Amino acid sequence: MSVLRPLDKLPGLNTATILLVGTEDVLLQQLAEAMLKEDCTSELKVHLAKSLPLPSNVNRPRIDLIVFVVNLHSKHSLRNVEESLHHVDAAFFLGKVSFLATGDRRLSSHHGAAPGPHAADLRRPCAQRLGPEPAVPAAEL
Amino acid sequence: MRSETAGDVVRAKEMDETVSEFFRRTILKIPLTEMMTILKTWNFLSENQLQTVNFRQRKESLVQDLVLLCEENRASLNDAALLDIIYTQFHRHQKVWDVFQMSKGPGEDTDLFDMEQFKSSFKKILKRALKNVTVSFRDAEENAVWIRIAWGTQYGKPNQYKPAYVVYYSQTPYAFTSSSQLKSNLPLLGQALTIASKHHQIVKMDLRSRYLDSLKAIVFKQYNQTFETHNSTTPLQERSLGLDINMDSRIIHENKTEKERVQRVTQEIFGDYPQPRLEFAQYKLETKFKSDLNGGILAEREEPLRCLVKFSSPHLLEALKSLAPAGIADAPLSPLLTCIPNKGMNYFKIRDK
Numbered sequence: 001m002s003v004l005r006p007l008d009k010l011p012g013l014n015t016a017t018i019l020l021v022g023t024e025d026v027l028l029q030q031l032a033e034a035m036l037k038e039d040c041t042s043e044l045k046v047h048l049a050k051s052l053p054l055p056s057n058v059n060r061p062r063i064d065l066i067v068f069v070v071n072l073h074s075k076h077s078l079r080n081v082e083e084s085l086h087h088v089d090a091a092f093f094l095g096k097v098s099f100l101a102t103g104d105r106r107l108s109s110h111h112g113a114a115p116g117p118h119a120a121d122l123r124r125p126c127a128q129r130l131g132p133e134p135a136v137p138a139a140e141l
Numbered sequence: 142m143r144s145e146t147a148g149d150v151v152r153a154k155e156m157d158e159t160v161s162e163f164f165r166r167t168i169l170k171i172p173l174t175e176m177m178t179i180l181k182t183w184n185f186l187s188e189n190q191l192q193t194v195n196f197r198q199r200k201e202s203l204v205q206d207l208v209l210l211c212e213e214n215r216a217s218l219n220d221a222a223l224l225d226i227i228y229t230q231f232h233r234h235q236k237v238w239d240v241f242q243m244s245k246g247p248g249e250d251t252d253l254f255d256m257e258q259f260k261s262s263f264k265k266i267l268k269r270a271l272k273n274v275t276v277s278f279r280d281a282e283e284n285a286v287w288i289r290i291a292w293g294t295q296y297g298k299p300n301q302y303k304p305a306y307v308v309y310y311s312q313t314p315y316a317f318t319s320s321s322q323l324k325s326n327l328p329l330l331g332q333a334l335t336i337a338s339k340h341h342q343i344v345k346m347d348l349r350s351r352y353l354d355s356l357k358a359i360v361f362k363q364y365n366q367t368f369e370t371h372n373s374t375t376p377l378q379e380r381s382l383g384l385d386i387n388m389d390s391r392i393i394h395e396n397k398t399e400k401e402r403v404q405r406v407t408q409e410i411f412g413d414y415p416q417p418r419l420e421f422a423q424y425k426l427e428t429k430f431k432s433d434l435n436g437g438i439l440a441e442r443e444e445p446l447r448c449l450v451k452f453s454s455p456h457l458l459e460a461l462k463s464l465a466p467a468g469i470a471d472a473p474l475s476p477l478l479t480c481i482p483n484k485g486m487n488y489f490k491i492r493d494k
Binding site for chain 1: 398
């Protein structure tokens with residue numbers, strides 16, 4: 001089982017690589033573009049992946065930060081992240097993993113939107129964005 | 142519509158009041174921005190007359206002035222009905238349209254279609270069944286005719302404010318009807334349409350939408366035409382689904398092959414062209430409970446389980462098309478979803494085989 005390890009490669013000179021993992025490509029793309037707009041002391045590269053493990057036949061730089069993106073409206077995106085976690089070495093969780101929840105804006109109720117209790121719940125989501133946290137002990141993986 | 146006898150004068154005056162009111166309410170519906178266009182299309186009031194009207198005044202006063210002009214011109218109920226048709230043509234999305242398909246009997250000749258004969262026959266059939274009914278026609282392009290029907294009863298005058306509309310494409314077996322609130326007249330309408338157009342049978346399709354032009358595109362199979370305009374010069378991948386391939390080289394897609402596969406599959410199924418517009422797809426399921434586990438209360442149940450699944454969207458087919466590329470669903474999508482324009486259905490009944 002291929003596992004991402006934080007220190008298995010040498011770091012690139014003056015470069016930083018972030019890996020975004022999530023099912024919704026459009027969201028990852030938007031996040032990547034926003035990140036690249038920010039000033040960064042190193043040369044920043046952003047890799048987008050649907051899930052882990054990553055394709056193995058590729059030569060890629062050392063990954064410095066993983067951001068797992070979960071969409072609050074999609075159980076599928078949560079499950080995808082949960083399964084991807086198996087492919088991350090425990091050492092990554094020492095400050096190099098971040099979880100991002102998206103979907104905390106109101107569902108616009110336009111003509112023809114499906115009514116029902118589920119949609120109503122989604123109109124008042126209560127999750128907040130999570131910052132990078134080394135809070136997951138190795139034992140839980 | 143002035144009568145000669147004294148007794149009739151009173152009745153004629155009453156009718157004029159109903160007609161004035163009908164005019165007033167119909168003109169009132171028209172948004173100020175469209176007023177000139179619609180009046181010109183109607184072509185009942187002359188250029189000179191329209192010039193005497195102040196279109197910048199308050200709407201109620203404007204409507205009053207226009208109604209007075211109509212009365213000057215001795216406008217009839219039919220003129221008002223025609224204006225109502227034109228308003229509806231401009232606002233066709235305000236109605237929900239059903240689709241009917243007619244068929245000829247085996248061995249029936251395909252006579253040459255005569256529009257005037259169709260109209261007179263249609264009107265006759267309705268008037269024979271219901272003494273009080275207002276039927277009006279307006280020809281449209283592609284050999285189509287818009288028919289407006291105001292239903293009355295044997296003893297009651299037609300209700301001009303709940304009309305039914307039929308758009309019949311005479312060179313095809315298809316007619317589109319606005320779902321009238323007075324549903325009991327539907328069989329009669331179907332009958333009149335079938336007989337007058339020299340068909341044998343009429344069947345309601347499982348297809349419904351506000352977007353008449355989209356229904357037309359689906360039913361006449363005109364939706365799958367690639368537009369050879371400005372889009373054709375941009376490479377395929379860029380065009381599809383708003384995903385910009387010409388992006389930052391600092392962004393690397395790890396699953397590029399999979400992304401490309403999804404794009405390709407989506408394009409194969411949905412094509413390059415804009416999808417016809419539907420607001421919903423509805424699936425009625427009636428199936429027995431199936432379970433891998435042995436026994437259980439539900440497994441013993443004889444009666445099938447019933448369930449209704451409805452997908453709604455301001456533009457359902459475009460939304461479905463964007464699901465796989467957005468990562469919300471796997472590609473290819475279920476054929477139950479992708480068959481909609483092909484089968485010309487957005488109502489499905491799914492039963493055990």
